[in-house]
Amino acid sequence: MKKILLLLISVLFTLSTYGQSEINYSPVYSVTKVGDTLTMKFQYNKGDGGDLTLAQFDFEYNNKLLSYISSTSQAPTGASYARNNWTGYKFNPKADSDEDDMDVQYTWWKDEAGANSYSTSADWSVERTTIQHSTAYVDGNEFVKYQFKIKDKFNSGYDNYNNIIKMNWANYQKSDGTVIQTIKSPSTQSLTGIEGGNAGSFTINLKTANSVKTDYSYTIKNSAGESVATGTFDESGQASVSGLENNVTYTAEANLAEDATYLDEVVTVADLALVFAEAIGAGSGPSGGSTTFDYFIQDIMGDVVGDGGVVDFQDSYEILAYLQGVTSGNTNLITQDGQTEDYSGIESTYGAVANNTVTFAKSFTPLDSDVSTKTIDLAHGLVGDVNFSHSWEPTVNSGEKATSAQTSSFRISSAPGSKFSSTETANIDLISEINSEGQVVFSINSDVEDMVGSQFNIVYDPNVLSLENVVFDTGNEMTNFSNIVQEGLVRVGSFDQNVSATVKQGTPYKLIFTPLETIDNTSGLISFRVKEGVKADGTQINFIIQ
């Protein structure tokens, strides 16, 4: 009796495993990026199943991530082939069953599920292939090839390309109608490492010392140098960019508008003093030597005549001529009213030195796998602005000049090795009043000592006042300047080119205006913008008016 039972069990086990085939589906070629064509082959694996003459299978694909292109029958000549498709449906596998068991799922669909076999789902499309032939299908032959275009998952509702194709059921039959037990392989088809696609929201943070961020614009270019995105920064210095693609390398640059109203405040006597000191004491480029600068980028920004990143007397005299309102004959690069000369680059490498060259790296590559690549900090500087009043001060180590190369007699910092940040404040009195002759007198009263240079940009109402004269009482050795930058704006100041004589205390500057109409007082008629000085040791003085 025991032998009989063992025999029965053995027979039943054999019957249960006998005659199983497979349906395989897999990509023909590897795909790597959005837009690639995914070719899927659907293949017969006979295994130990019976001779197949009818093959019918049903699969679904994610239509938010794949776009159907074509399907091509691979059936042999003489075979019948049919394709059906329904968009907006998804198969509901039989509960408590093996989803890989294709004939069980087929039976569920055909005989058991009724209206419950599929449900509507906008993200999915169902494809069904039927091939019938009079002779047995050859093991390993393909049934059909499908081509899909890989779509961008941006805004698709999906974070990845997992399980985007899934075989639902298969109906393998022999010529006599006997069902061949069938399994599928793999259970689902996924794609990994797909690059490209919309990078989504990309953020640029502008880095500048200028408080007015909305005057800056950005331009993003592709590898061909074509502009792909432009715009302006908001008041916080941020710009949100869309339309960039993952795994594509771009360049970014920032520019300051040439009609900004304060450009004549960028390059001042403080910059002049620094450039003069560099010309006197150093005259060296990025290769080293004695220098008064803290950063190599100052060599670039101080080279206002554009003769190769070397700061020399030509540059200092060019700035002096600019402040004096004298036309030098050179075409200079000084940032001034109506003219900007921008430098910009990724902040982490802004002003770095590589192979004796100051660099402004601009390239970046958004990656879907790294959210930190969706933001860049873009630093910006202006030619002539060597004291960084409106420019970003570098933070990269390789952009700093060696302490040993710095001279201590005249530096923008108070001591070699310390960085640019040292400024002083001093009280002065700027005041206008009407004198006994009916003229408006604007006096600059100063008790500040040791100033080798000073500058004041004075704004007045040209419809009410006419500038008649500027009276200097700065001492005998100072080079004084006053020039009307534009109607209603006069620049007044002094500078000793030997960096030794100082501005006399008292009332070094007095502006005399004639009223163009009868006035009883001057409130608001004269205001002041730039008001700064520089001491013999290079320290910048920011004037405070009580």
Next chain:
Amino acid sequence: MKKILILLSLFLMMGCYQDDDLVTLYPDQDVPESLQIKELIGIKLENTIVTDRVAMNVKLPLDGKYRIKIRHGMNNELISQEMITAGEGDNLLKVYVASLEKSGYLIQLTDEFHNVLGNQSFVVN
């Protein structure tokens, strides 16, 4: 006795008057209503929103030198200052704003030594 009572009543009535009432009773007829300052010292503009120029009353306690300062409305930085020599009482002047940037400001009256006597905010539009 009747005279004493009448005198006492007059004192009582005067004691009930407020400074404001005194100013109201005896306004400077040359000062437009929009520029009248009830206090003994102060500064007042005819309008708060200004485009080109605006009338201003500077009411002073004594003859002397005073400063009129215009400060930026955000950072309090002084951007314009004049010195005036004016007499006690109302002084009708002007503030010229055509060359000032569009922004918010504070106009301030101080004595010669920067002691603040009054101020008012205004906007250049």
